Structure formats: structure tokens, C-alpha cells
Amino acid sequence: MSLLARGCRLLHSASRITAQRRVLTSSYRTTVPKVYKQPGIVILPKQFADDFEQFCSLNSGPLPLLYKGQPGEWRCSDMLGKVDIRTSFPQYYKYEAGNLCASLPDLLPHTGDLEEMVVFILGYSPSGDMTLQTADNSSQNVNQSHTLSIYKTTVPCQEVSPFQCNLLVSMRPVPEKELSTTVQMEDRHGAPVHIGYPGLLGIKDLSKPDYGAAVELQQGVIPVFRACGATAVEAVKSCKAPLAFTHTPGSVYISEAQDSQLGQFCGPPDSIQSVCISENPLHFSLASSAAVQKIRSLEGVIITDPGNRGIRALFVQDELLKASLSMSHAKSVLITTGFPTHFNQNPPEETDGPPGALAMAAMLQALRKEVAIVVDLRALEMFQAIIAEALKQGILKQPVPILSFQEAGQDAAKRFLCHNGDPQSPRYDHLVAVERAGRARDGSYYNMRKVNIKHLVDSIDDLFIAASTIPGITTTGIGDGGNELGMGKVKEAVRKCMPNGDLIACDVAADHAIACGVSNWGGYAVACALYILNCCLVHERYLRKAVGLPRLSEKPFWTEALPVVSKEEQMMHILVKFGIRSGKTGTLGMEVDGLPFYSIHSDIIQQLRDITL
The missing domain is CATH 3.90.1640.20 (TON_0340)
Structure with missing residues (x-):
């Protein structure tokens, strides 16, 4: 099993997963939950920093940039509290010339290297149903215990040389009757980029994820795909920097700060509606409730029958x-x-x-x-x-x-x-x-x-x-x-x-x-x-799969x-x-x-x- 695949399967006990899910579901239905920042990191040599910042700006769906440090800055008190980036994540990946070469428990041995490197903190939400951390079950340095199914797509990110890669998406199956509620919940960390037939993303076989473990689709469920922060891994590989580090997908840092403090990471404020537009292949689209209501108003005009x-x-x-x-x-x-x-x-x-x-x-x-x-x-x-x-x-x-x-x-x-x-x-x-x-x-x-x-x-x-x-x-x-x-x-x-x-x-x-x-x-x-x-904005983002810039x-x-x-x-x-x-x-x-x-x-x-x- 690859290092990245093992990273995607970092687990706590099954009982903890079940308990966490139960609390999250209950909290969502009864109150408006507190949503906490779940950042990931990319660390690059300083000569790559400006290009990567622009790459994130152009592809903010999978790579919402929360913070760009100064060279040698490995303490990020303004963003995450008083933390040490070298030790705050459960696991790190090390890359040399674009190749994944090691999995590390911390970055302390590379303190000297970090003096010439820049830390990027990215918004990261490894699984939709685990993003709603409440005050009762959140704490710093909690590793998300959830197996991800992550797939490479044929959707190209907006290129900024030397960074060029395709979008990666995470998938989780959702019962069709719960699709509307799920879309509303996931809006807090960016709405889905595709719902339905995976072939429309260039994914040939859901049983063979590129990273993580496959999730078996049961009858009556719909695959829901979201822009995945693991896209950063492919971007880091593409630039072939002599040395680089990332967190491992599926293991992120839970901050005490809430997402309400960070507008650009949250999805559009308008409510979202999902609509089935094709049965063969199965394909759902998204639009804001305001747009849907406008189109229904158009429909009301054209059904006028003066003849x-x-x-x-x-x-x-x-x-x-x-x-x-x-x-x-x-x-x-x-x-x-x-x-x-x-x-x-x-x-x-x-x-x-x-x-x-x-x-x-x-x-x-x-x-x-x-x-x-x-x-x-x-x-x-x-x-x-x-x-x-x-x-x-x-x-x-x-x-x-x-x-x-x-x-x-x-x-x-x-x-x-x-x-x-x-x-x-x-x-x-x-x-x-x-x-x-x-x-x-x-x-x-x-x-x-x-x-x-x-x-x-x-x-x-x-x-x-x-x-x-x-x-x-x-x-x-x-x-x-x-x-x-x-x-x-x-x-x-x-x-x-x-x-x-x-x-x-x-x-x-x-x-x-x-x-x-x-x-x-x-x-x-x-x-x-x-x-x-x-x-x-909701539909336009969905059309471009959250990569590139809006065409407004x-x-x-x-x-x-x-x-x-x-x-x-x-x-x-x-x-x-x-x-x-x-x-x-x-x-x-x-x-x-x-x-x-x-x-x-x-x-x-x-x-x-x-x-x-």
C-alpha cells in the first residue's frame, strides 16, 4: 500500500467514529453547529511561493488559501493559535524532486531546511459528514478518523507554471432522499462539484480510488463529489521542487478558531437546490434558490394563454x-x-x-x-x-x-x-x-x-x-x-x-x-x-468544478x-x-x-x- 493510501486510512477506533457521527447529526438537526477550521499545509522553497499562491488563488475550490507565511516562519499564532507547524499535524509527507519519499511523524529534523521555506495553510475538509465539529467534541490535534475515497479527474486546474495538475475529488455516497439536506450541509465548506455519474469527471471505476479505500455504493444512493485538498499533493509533485512537505490527506489539524471568522473558505451564503437533469447518465446540477425562483417566475409568464x-x-x-x-x-x-x-x-x-x-x-x-x-x-x-x-x-x-x-x-x-x-x-x-x-x-x-x-x-x-x-x-x-x-x-x-x-x-x-x-x-x-x-455563483462554480476563476x-x-x-x-x-x-x-x-x-x-x-x- 502506498504512503498516501496509508495516510488516507489513518483511523481511530470504529466506536469513536460512530459516536462522533451521532453527535454531529444530532447537533446539525437541533442547532446551528459551530464549524471549526480544519487546515492542511504545504511547505515549499521560497522561490516557489509566489507561483503557488497564485495557483491557489486561481483554484480556490480545492485549495482555499488561508495563510501564507514568511520564509522561516513555522509558528502561526495569528491563524491557528500558538502552534508549532513542525509538530502540530499527525503525519507529514516529504517530497524530493516531485517524488514522495518519506512519511514523517514531525518535521523537527528539518528545522534548518524550513528557514528557507514558506508555509501555506489551506482550508481542508476531508469528509462532508465529519466537518461539523462542535464545541463538545473538538480539540486541537484531533486526527480525523474517516476513510476517504479520493479520485483523480480529467478536470484541469488553472495552470500557473510550474504548478499544473488535474483536480482531485473526494466522494461519499448519499441516499437520494437525503441529497438536498446534504448539499445544504456541505455548503459550509464548498458545495459539491459533481453529483452523479463519475464518468463525467473522467473517473472510470469508483471501486478503484487513486487514494484511500473504495466505498461500496448501495442501491438508492448517489455519489457526491467535492473538490479535495489532496489536489495540493498533485500540485506539489508537478512543480518538482527539490524539497517539499505536506500533511497527509485524511489527517488534519483541528483549530479552535471557527470558520465564521474566515469568509472565503465558506461556500456561498445563498441556499442551494439540487436538480436531476439526466437519467442516462445520472446527473444532478446545482443552483441557488434565488436563481431557481427566478426561472419559475419565467415559467409562470410563458404559460400565459392569451389565445x-x-x-x-x-x-x-x-x-x-x-x-x-x-x-x-x-x-x-x-x-x-x-x-x-x-x-x-x-x-x-x-x-x-x-x-x-x-x-x-x-x-x-x-x-x-x-x-x-x-x-x-x-x-x-x-x-x-x-x-x-x-x-x-x-x-x-x-x-x-x-x-x-x-x-x-x-x-x-x-x-x-x-x-x-x-x-x-x-x-x-x-x-x-x-x-x-x-x-x-x-x-x-x-x-x-x-x-x-x-x-x-x-x-x-x-x-x-x-x-x-x-x-x-x-x-x-x-x-x-x-x-x-x-x-x-x-x-x-x-x-x-x-x-x-x-x-x-x-x-x-x-x-x-x-x-x-x-x-x-x-x-x-x-x-x-x-x-x-x-x-x-452556485451554478457557475458547479459548472467549472470550482477550478479557475468565475466568468462573470x-x-x-x-x-x-x-x-x-x-x-x-x-x-x-x-x-x-x-x-x-x-x-x-x-x-x-x-x-x-x-x-x-x-x-x-x-x-x-x-x-x-x-x-x-
Whole structure:
């Protein structure tokens, strides 16, 4: 067994663990516990000190820097009380040229070496359920008695030469029913950086931790991963300093000082909510309660039904939240739109769909995601021209590739969605349809008047069907009548409650189905929700796995990408220029689904923007 593995398994007796846990659980539930600093240390030659300080600053999730000493300073009275760093930790590791070469009970023999070295004190919390030390069970020099499962990930820390390494995470299983409470508790020392399938962190096998002992996952539990202070060990190795020391992971010093005295080590003050955004693979996301409430407010606006179509019967709460969280995690998004309801017109498309699709595309691009749009082949040139005009008028800042898909069948769909048709290598993380004609159970496509428009529609539905079999691709459908692609998730409600529902209901389900009064509004709301999430410190930290710096400096670009009345007015003029008509009435003008742009759509856009900002 390696030295580091042995360090991770430093244990007191099992009875003490049980007793400690019982006290901690009771204390948490009845009172607000006192949380004590649990620092770890890194000791480096002074010529490495400034670079390591910057490395910690850029990667404060795993390496919250509490104190940087002066060369030769091995007493840290200001930070930990009157302690001697050479003897205060249960065990130390010694490194030479990046190699772990010894485990030491103290550093007294290296007193001379320490004169030319700098001590760094790092916030360290080896296990979530052991962090809540109360006044009754805390004391100095108490060694944490808990076996850790620590894993190397493929998530790179922000590099500061000569320090470069990937993030290390600790994992502990949590019963799904206790996940919400656990997330709130762990917020005090930094919320989780990942919840769910370990492969999304590059971890291939939970039964084979890099350090520590494996924890067996029981049925009904969720693996919860947190940024781990053991990342410091990998950072120290990477710099190849001639001499360096660290504490051993799993054995830390318990200070009498409380974390309330140290703001930067504690997690965000806002409460956190966990949301399941994917079942295959299992993936939870995090956001603050304030952000969640804002998105629910957006949802309340878009379910407005001024056309009295009965759309509320299809409403499922938090579909907007889940879809937007999923898209926020995606690196690449494929959008589809186009409902050729006017089968006797050229073009047959309606004004509902393209504006919502482009509003999503603009925000996704602002968030640095790859975006493409797939449409019917007969409409390909028209949509390319619309994109060119949107770029010319500043509605879009970057071109959006316009694609087509005509082949039928799952094999063709997998070749389109995945590199070389390999389900292990998808091109897109998320597919979203906004007001896209959806296939009914008889294989045809119907508008709301029961007219079969199958001859105008390519089999883009097959992409959504294939995506449901490919782990890692999530789908969303946005609709306002139930005959749109993806609304098969609520098809029973469509058949029961919508006019002609038994015939027209889309039979193809998406993972998330956003029902709204007008489908464009769903696209606008997704754009707004993505903005809210990426401005949320809780969610933003979770996205970057607590490494690197927040991207809030890009907020002005995100704000510029939000839907605004003047921009959407321009978009409507472009559609009218290309002969695209209102869906319900066929009017060629400033109208969507029979509702005038001014006073109806413009008011909805403004309401969404007001909630967002």
C-alpha cells in the first residue's frame, strides 16, 4: 500500500467514529453547529511561493488559501493559535524532486531546511459528514478518523507554471432522499462539484480510488463529489521542487478558531437546490434558490394563454429549469425548428419557432457553446438567408451553421449525431426543438386543423428517437399545442385536453417538454434562464468544478444576447420579408399565432427581461 493510501486510512477506533457521527447529526438537526477550521499545509522553497499562491488563488475550490507565511516562519499564532507547524499535524509527507519519499511523524529534523521555506495553510475538509465539529467534541490535534475515497479527474486546474495538475475529488455516497439536506450541509465548506455519474469527471471505476479505500455504493444512493485538498499533493509533485512537505490527506489539524471568522473558505451564503437533469447518465446540477425562483417566475409568464388554447393542461412544473440546467452544462447544442402549417403557401413556415430558436442560439453562443440548426432540406436556403440577415442587423453576433437531415432510420440518425456513428462520441450534448412539427403515432404530421403535412417534413424526429438511446445526449421539446416535436412526453394530456388531440398529438417524447402559450416564448425563456444560471455563483462554480476563476466578467456579452423587444421586432420584420406568416391566421405581418406582436408578444418579452435583470 502506498504512503498516501496509508495516510488516507489513518483511523481511530470504529466506536469513536460512530459516536462522533451521532453527535454531529444530532447537533446539525437541533442547532446551528459551530464549524471549526480544519487546515492542511504545504511547505515549499521560497522561490516557489509566489507561483503557488497564485495557483491557489486561481483554484480556490480545492485549495482555499488561508495563510501564507514568511520564509522561516513555522509558528502561526495569528491563524491557528500558538502552534508549532513542525509538530502540530499527525503525519507529514516529504517530497524530493516531485517524488514522495518519506512519511514523517514531525518535521523537527528539518528545522534548518524550513528557514528557507514558506508555509501555506489551506482550508481542508476531508469528509462532508465529519466537518461539523462542535464545541463538545473538538480539540486541537484531533486526527480525523474517516476513510476517504479520493479520485483523480480529467478536470484541469488553472495552470500557473510550474504548478499544473488535474483536480482531485473526494466522494461519499448519499441516499437520494437525503441529497438536498446534504448539499445544504456541505455548503459550509464548498458545495459539491459533481453529483452523479463519475464518468463525467473522467473517473472510470469508483471501486478503484487513486487514494484511500473504495466505498461500496448501495442501491438508492448517489455519489457526491467535492473538490479535495489532496489536489495540493498533485500540485506539489508537478512543480518538482527539490524539497517539499505536506500533511497527509485524511489527517488534519483541528483549530479552535471557527470558520465564521474566515469568509472565503465558506461556500456561498445563498441556499442551494439540487436538480436531476439526466437519467442516462445520472446527473444532478446545482443552483441557488434565488436563481431557481427566478426561472419559475419565467415559467409562470410563458404559460400565459392569451389565445385560450388550453395549454395549461400540458404544463409540467420545472421543465424549463431542468432543460436550461442541462443546456448550461452542454458544450454543443443542436436546435431544430420549422412548422410548415401553411401547406398551400410558399414558404409554408409560420412566424412561431424561428425567433425563439435564434434567441436561444444567440445566448448559447454568448456562453461559448457550439450551436447548429437543423431544418427541412426544402427550407435550407431560406434559413441560411435568414441567418445572414440576422447577422447583418446584429441580432446574431456569429454565424450559425444550418444543416439538413433527410435519411430515415436510427442508423442514419446515429451517424448524424455521433462522430463515425459511435454512441461513445456524440457531436451534440443537447437537442432542442422549438415549434417543430412532430410525428404522430400514425407516422404522419398534422397541423392544428388536422391537415397532414407529412410531404413537407423531413424525419428530424429520428434524431430525437436515436438520442434517447445515446448516453450523454439530452433532449428538449418546446410547444404550444402538443403536435410539436418532443411534446410526446405529455401526449396523454394532449389527447385528452387539446382540440383534435387524439389525432395530432406528437408521439415522440423529449426528456424535457416545455409547454407555453406561444413557442417563441419558450425559446426566449430558455435564453433568459441560461443567463440567470450563469450569473448564479452556485451554478457557475458547479459548472467549472470550482477550478479557475468565475466568468462573470463576460456578463455584459450575455446581457447583450438577451431577448429585447427591439431586437425581436427586427426579427419579425426579417420573417415577413421572407414571406413567413402567422400560424393561426396566415397573416403576413407583425403577428404570431394570431396574436399581434405589439402589446402581446412585446409585453411578454419585456416581462421575461424584467424578471431576468
